[in-house]
Amino acid sequence: MKHMTPKATRNVSQNEGLIFEKSSPGKAAWRLAPLDVPAVNAGELLGESERKDLGQLPEVSEIEIIRHFTRLSTWNYAIDLGMYPLGSCTMKYNPRVNEVVARLDGIANGHPYQPGKISQGALRIIETLSDCLTEITGMDAITLQPAAGAHGEFTGLLIVRAFHDSKGAPRKKVLIPDSAHGTNPATAAMVGYAVENLKSNASGMVDIASLEAQMNEDVAALMLTNPNTLGVFEQEIHKIAEILHAKGGLLYMDGANMNALVGKVRPGDFGVDVMHLNLHKTFSTPHGGGGPGSGPVAIKKFLEPFLPKPVLTSKPDGTLDFDYDRPQSVGRVRSFYGNFGMFVRALAYILANGPDGLRQTTEDAVLNANYIRKGLEGAYDLPYSSPSMHEVVFSDKVQAKKNVRTMDIAKRVIDYGFHPYTTAFPLIVPGALMIEPTESESKEELDFFIEAMRAIAAEVEEDPEIVRTAPHSTRVARLDETAAARKPVLRWKPG
Amino acid sequence: MPYPTDFKYTKEHEWIKADGNTATIGITSHAQESLGDIVFVDLPKVGTELTVGKTFGSVESVKAVSDLYAPASGTVTEVNGDLATAPEKINKDAHSAWMLKITLKNPGDLNSLLSATDYEKFVAEEGGH
């Protein structure tokens, strides 16, 4: 094919080596202000602890740094360039006002240990965000301390464990649906729970009979994602919660898919006891190439004593403070108070939307996913006919007949100017194509995507080789991951 | 690929070849094919006790890890050092790229394992649908 599609065209891009390859003694990008105190002799002060050699750190000028990273950045795809159809990632627009307010002096330069008198701004931000998130989730209280979703899962399960311990009846297992994200079982193991898999039924939802059979007094909790990773809402959520609660178990919800629920339904209302949120998904904080995120954990009142400490509290004089006197707390999960910079951004997003904006956002997210579903039905196999919420999962069953797999199709999507959809899971759909557009996509962008996917499906029939060997338009193609894993080279070495 | 007739096989795709009281263990050609390019093998040290049916290590490809299950009980007497630096030997010839040699605790363990023909049939059925 020619390297032009409706959405993307090839372009000259700059090459750039490693920064070390540009380094040369005597080049510098720094200058310190002169000392206004006497200079010291490091050797005298530090003795044997004095460092003589800083090794192979680069010496480069400012423009070289600017060019280096600017060139590198042009090799990346990003939300600012176009849609990421990645399932359960919620790659939505990262509003720029968030970046501005995060950089206001008192906010950006506040030290976590500064006196309460000059921390009221930060504490008020924490309080306002906490109130908004508990309202959105329908829960009673929240901790903002966990640094990411997985960290939130860890914290949530610690709370579950502390609860059962407090009843004098520690339990040993956690039930996890086979459609779950990998962090779920990894987290359960970290907290010392054994993991038991829960089957999905033919509609892709939790199999109620299995749940009934597997639920007993040794099960601490069920870790549920709702809507699940198929994008399907657990319609029997009421029954699920009942079965768990009847035997004293807790319902943990992985909030990764909240983008289908905000303003339309609240997990606290349908029986969830503890859940985590991903501020870098639902609440627009930027992915930044892999973080930072933030994973607040919201709980029902009966779990409040177990929250990580400190907990935000109001003093009699109306000022805000942190309360460390929490004897039943699970402890700390990280230093200080959490990824505060992400709280600022998430709150700015909520304020920019208001209740109507939040609801409209959710509606558009679900509308977009269903529009794609309609557009691709027929071209790709739809393993589950259940209605989709904010994401839809197809499979490569049709294309597999021509020996073309989801990973190949994903790589071909790149040639059409998009980032691939999610291929690696859910595990219950072999050869999955998991697609979540989010509300940030216009009809035009969606139409480009549908067109691209249909074109690729046609290519599979007529010229499968071009799909199997994709991508064809990138700077590098089909990097040797085997060699990288067999003989890992994890750093540059001189000479 | 023909499966050596003097080997016995497990449903988890390990092979075992007995020689009196000692036995050699590896994974089958079908296993390496499903795994893809093998990048790392995690094997126990000499002297470790293996229990039939329990995991004793794992084999990794780029995107997946597979546990290894002991076809028989015994004590590890030798580990194939080649695999630490050249795990691809398993991809090249799984039936000669042995992993462990053990002293068998109960030679009778092998009786319940599959013969070459039975294993071939098992693999065909598994891949059938």
Added chain:
Amino acid sequence: MRYLPKSPADREAMLKAIGARSIDDLFAPIPAEYRLNRDLKVPRQMAESEIVDWFRERSRENGDGHATFLGAGAYYHYRPVIIDSLISRGEFLTAYTPYQAEISQGTLQSIFEFQTMICELTGMEVANASMYDGSTAAAEAVMMAVRLTGRNSVALARSVHPEYREVLETYAFHQGMPLATVPFTESGRINVQELENAITSDTACVLIQSPNFFGTIEDVEAVAEIAHRKGAMLVVSIAEAVSLGIVEPPRSADVIAMEAQSFGVPLGFGGPYCGVIATREKYVRQMPGRLVGQTTDRSGKRGFVLTLATREQHIRREKATSNICTNQALIALMVNIFMNVYGKVGLKELAKQNLAKTAYAAGQFAKHGKILFGSAPRFNEFVVQTSEDPLAINARLLGHKIVGGLPLKKFYPELGNASLWCCTELSTRTVIDTAAGFLAESEHSEKSAKVETAEEVAR
């Protein structure tokens, strides 16, 4: 809503294409009893100008424009402006995790460079792409040692940051890992005699921090000797990354767990920060967190990929080395750019300035208060004991828009009226002299008060 790129006509056309009468059809799967039929009780939608105003108020309430002497795991250093220029580029800011290597080479190459520089700075052979922060990096490094040694308990120094120890306690509790806390001596360093006694045949590792919470540099060699002799690993935590410019890294450590916040990351009221784990190559398969490796593509071109992913949650699931997924990539990029700006020569000069400012401040404060832990070398923090409660002195300093050192009573009550002071290249002589002046006044008043009381008693 201005972030939503759809007109009412678009929505109508899409609903029609789907075959739905209204958007409500698409929410039918939610049982009616749960559907919200009211507005969420969150503040009403704001204009951009209102949002900025709201946060500006919060910024004012948060003490903008104050000088600070606070350290204790979060350090106020200058942030070169090109850090924000570069990380604000949409291709970095709004990019996803680099699983699809072909269209993430920018992120991947920069992480590879980051890993390299951390190795050079720490003297280790391999470094990961970031952990949440120094405290969780330390906890995860300890878990690594537990997995590697097959032993189950930990000996940790009381001079490790109190909040880092709290986090370790939380992680350890659920793995059934006993923790033995080893006290410090009057040098501020770990008590090596007690350390000997604390290490058993079940000790997986010793955890120290250097420079430690008091700013004191530990005798890493001595601690390493003891740990290794007894078959335990040595994990060293580093909270003030700038120290690596002038202080020898702990080369005899088995694992280093760092906090890189000092390298161009805003204080931000405690986060996001940037933890890193660095270790020896032979331990790489037990390392948590993402790793970027160099490789070639099908035409032999150099490129970078995430590698050794089989350690991680998305493959290993319950047997993963950690559950970490999202890490701190953008913050690591800030750290990366900072290391490039200062480089080999600049980092040393920066560290020397920190040393000089702190030595000057300690010298001035010594005239009025008692400087503790003076017999061991320190980097950019020191502890001073005053007659008056440091909270009272700080209250007066605050009136002059100066934030005084951290009172230590809450963490180390036996140290009485002690406080922890940090000076960086941004501390000015004027402010240091002013603070010293307040200390002088405080001591003077306390002494006069005592004299008066004594005189009264005498009368």
